[in-house]
Amino acid sequence: MQWRNQLIKILIILVVVAIIYFLLKVILKVLITILPTPISTDISTFESEIITGIDIVLIAVGGYLIINIIQKILSMTVLTKLERGVANIIKFSLDVVLYTVLVLAILTALHINLTGVVVGGAVGGIIIGLAVQTVAQNILSGVLVTSSRTLSPGDAVSLISWIWGNPIIGEVRKVSILFTEVLTIYGNLVKIPNSAFLGNTVFQKLERSEGGLVYPLQVSLNADVEGVKVMERAKDILKDYIKDNTQMPQIIFSNKNGGTNVFTVIIRLTNVNELNDLINLVNRAFDQAYWQIKSGK
Template identity: 50%
Template sequence: MDIVKILIVVIILAVLTYLVAFLSDLFLPKYKVYISDASAAIIVGLGGYVIVKILLDVISPYLFSRMDKGVAHTARLVISVALYTIVVLAVLSALGINLTGVALGGTVAGIAIGLAAQTVFSNVLAGFMVSSSKTLKPGDPVILSSWIWGNPIVGEVTNVSLLFTEVRTLNGNLIKVPNSAFLGNTTFTKLSDGNQLLEYPLQVTINADVKAEQVLSLAQSYIKDSFDKEKVQVPEMYFTAKNGSTNTFMVILKFSNIDNLNTMLTSVNTAFEKAYWDAKTAKT
């Protein structure tokens, strides 16, 4: 049925081209060449557009439906660009333009356009790689760390599109990260412990003027009391580093819903601050 549609379009184009040439020769013979070229270009352009739309409708159920949403979107764009490029070349040819001369004459312009489009193509390539490799997909709770934007982005991926990856942060903001940032500039940490729970590593830094063991012991006690009341799994806690005037602790939070993370972060930070001041008071 779709092939019939294409054949009908081709026949209509041929008839229109003939009619325009015939009428221009009959009524406007002086302008026949110009009218013929212009009408041929318009007819080829419109006809090509219709044929491309039909072809994409034919391809979609068999090819794109079997792909992930992000991959399908990228594949459809690439095929569309290729087909419409052919249509543009056909229109230029109908206008009598020497395509070889255009290619040579447009080298400088092509370089300028290529440089300007570099970021776009980087986004497209990165988007294709991210979606096809399933590095990120909607619903993934992640930490995105990069020197480009400073503080890590923590949240849930809502969409991986051609140019951007959308992440809903813990504060409910929707951030669009350019996919080009993922090519060597960003590290991904999926908030998963390999089972049913999500896992978030939190570093806590405390002044080293009190013993780290005492702060850790008190913080563990306070956090256990708080988490037991909320019926949340008590995190693992470690004293990981001493750097001059500060002590660093690692807290491994485990939870089932990323929306609970902010509350857990508040509880942990509050517990360590209380532990520090209680330890310091006991010292004096």
């Protein structure tokens, strides 16, 4: 495979750099021995500095070549499986890490105390970490969502979160590493950061039943009128609104919470785009039923 050939190139570079380093040190020793005394003395005086210069040049050139090869290996393997935007983010992050290691190696060759550098790097790392935290959460969430197939294109879903307030109801169009795209029942395309799915969002699929979708809707009304009467009147009104019996909602008197009657309406539909109109009909039916009973009609 090509990536194996690239690994062999890295090994060859390391061997060549080691050989060159050894030969240059031998040549330096020989020059000190055979050159006239004044010149050899000067060379001997600066021998450590010359060796340091050789170290820096070999580390810089060898490190640069190895980094390029590592980038090629990643481009041929991991990055090809990711979206372009995500691949660019990962590539940039790895470039920062690799070149930082190269710079630290050069500073070490220069015999520079890296204590201050490490402290500064730690602070910089914290800053960078905070900056990329959201991106990392999105990538992790995207991997979890796509790998577990929790959401797939074509799924009808309801997404509820304190982050955006009102529920997002619609059809999933695309699930990527960073975002999930949902075409809402109102016709707008929403891109939801995948990080919102980790502990911040309750999402449910509109499960299919007998060839159609099922959506539970809660309706709350003041309890100053009898809840059973409101429910029965709402059923009669819905029969006038909805002629297709297969789409007739099932109404359940869920509970009486203090001064509020709560009803659960099981809406059946064939396409998620019908949901907006059906919710409107249900709300209108309950509103009309409530005021009719309250006014004694």
